[in-house]
Amino acid sequence: NAGVMQNPRHLVRRRGQEARLRCSPMKGHSHVYWYRQLPEEGLKFMVYLQKENIIDESGMPKERFSAEFPKEGPSILRIQQVVRGDSAAYFCASSPQETYEQYFGPGTRLTVT
Amino acid sequence: DAKTTQPTSMDCAEGRAANLPCNHSTISGNEYVYWYRQIHSQGPQYIIHGLKNNETNEMASLIITEDRKSSTLILPHATLRDTAVYYCIVRKNYGGSQGNLIFGKGTKLSVKP
Numbered sequence: 001n002a003g004v005m006q007n008p009r010h011l012v013r014r015r016g017q018e019a020r021l022r023c024s025p026m027k028g029h030s031h032v033y034w035y036r037q038l039p040e041e042g043l044k045f046m047v048y049l050q051k052e053n054i055i056d057e058s059g060m061p062k063e064r065f066s067a068e069f070p071k072e073g074p075s076i077l078r079i080q081q082v083v084r085g086d087s088a089a090y091f092c093a094s095s096p097q098e099t100y101e102q103y104f105g106p107g108t109r110l111t112v113t
Numbered sequence: 114d115a116k117t118t119q120p121t122s123m124d125c126a127e128g129r130a131a132n133l134p135c136n137h138s139t140i141s142g143n144e145y146v147y148w149y150r151q152i153h154s155q156g157p158q159y160i161i162h163g164l165k166n167n168e169t170n171e172m173a174s175l176i177i178t179e180d181r182k183s184s185t186l187i188l189p190h191a192t193l194r195d196t197a198v199y200y201c202i203v204r205k206n207y208g209g210s211q212g213n214l215i216f217g218k219g220t221k222l223s224v225k226p
Contacts, residue, residue, distance in 0.1 A: 004156070033213055043157065045213040056213065091156050093214075101147065102214060104156035 002027065004094050004105035012111045013082045021077040021108045025094030032075040033093040033102055034067060043091065049075060082112045116140070117201045122221040125195075131188040133220050135201030138182045144205050146177060147214070148186045150197040157200065157216075160186065191224045198222075 005024040013019050025032050034046040045059040049069035060067065064082075069075040079086055089109050093102035118136040125131040137146065147162040161168055161175045163184075168175045174187040188195055200219040 035214075035216075037154075042218055043151075043214075043216040045215065048213055059213070089154065093157075101159045101162060103159060106156050107154075 004029075004092060004103055006090075006092050006105035006108050008108060009106060010109050010111070012113060014113055015083055016081050019079040019082050019086070019110055021079075021090050021092075021110070023075040023077070023092030023094075023105060025075070025092075026096075026103055029094035029096050029103075031095045031097065032069050033095075034075075034077050035091045035093065035104075037089045037091065037107075039088065046077075079110075082110070084112050086110060087112045116203050116215070117217055119199070119201055119217065119220045121218065122223065124223050124225055125188075125191045127193060127224055127226050128190055131191040131195065131222060131224070133186040133188075133199050133201075133222065134183065135186070136183045137201070137203050140181050140203050141205075144203045146175065146181075146184050147202045147204055148173070148175065149200045149202065149214070149216075150195075151200070151219070152194075152197040160199075191222075193224050193226065196222060196224045 004026055007022050030051050032049045035043045036046055037043045047060045047067045048056040052071050064080045066078045089107045091104050091107045093104045095102045145162050145164050148160040149157040151157045161170055161173050163175045163177055177184045198219040198221050200216050202214050
């Protein structure tokens with residue numbers, strides 16, 4: 001059973017460009033969580049999605065950030081008009097049900113130049 | 114804010130047991146104790162979780178005190194590959210906005226030859 005997959009693993013964007021991060025949960029998992037880890041800091045929750053629904057986006061910045069988890073295909077975290085402060089590692093986790101343990105992907109390291 | 118307190122760092126000799134403590138004095142009756150680790154900026158890895166009984170799996174053992182105000186993660190025979198930051202997290206096991214993981218600073222465990 002393949003684990004959580006994230007791509008790309010590394011992404012470089014210039015200021016003002018858009019970044020799209022993709023997350024394919026483990027097979028059979030319909031719950032996806034996104035976390036962000038700024039350099040030398042801990043992981044911070046961003047958003048929790050179930051298929052086609054955003055359950056909790058309390059950790060998501062109000063502007064420029066959006067997330068979706070369509071009925072088919074991976075979950076997407078989208079950052080518009082990136083700024084240098086968006087440079088971080090973005091981790092996705094999935095679980096089969098909302099009360100179960102979460103399994104993390106390897107992360108996408110975003111660098112904004 | 115994280116509701117747990119952990120030592121910043123610990124050392125352990127290779128082959129010996131590593132005992133990582135965690136204080137969670139404000140834990141409520143419906144909160145579980147979860148342990149994750151993060152090896153050198155990889156995605157966090159789930160280790161174990163428990164409510165009030167001690168738990169053991171192929172990776173580790175979790176000892177929770179009777180009053181549930183503290184716990185200890187035990188790696189029975191630490192190897193160099195166990196060098197990582199270990200996170201103790203308390204989490205309600207019902208979902209919605211309660212389902213996300215709140216990471217603190219964790220304990221940096223260094224296993225030395």
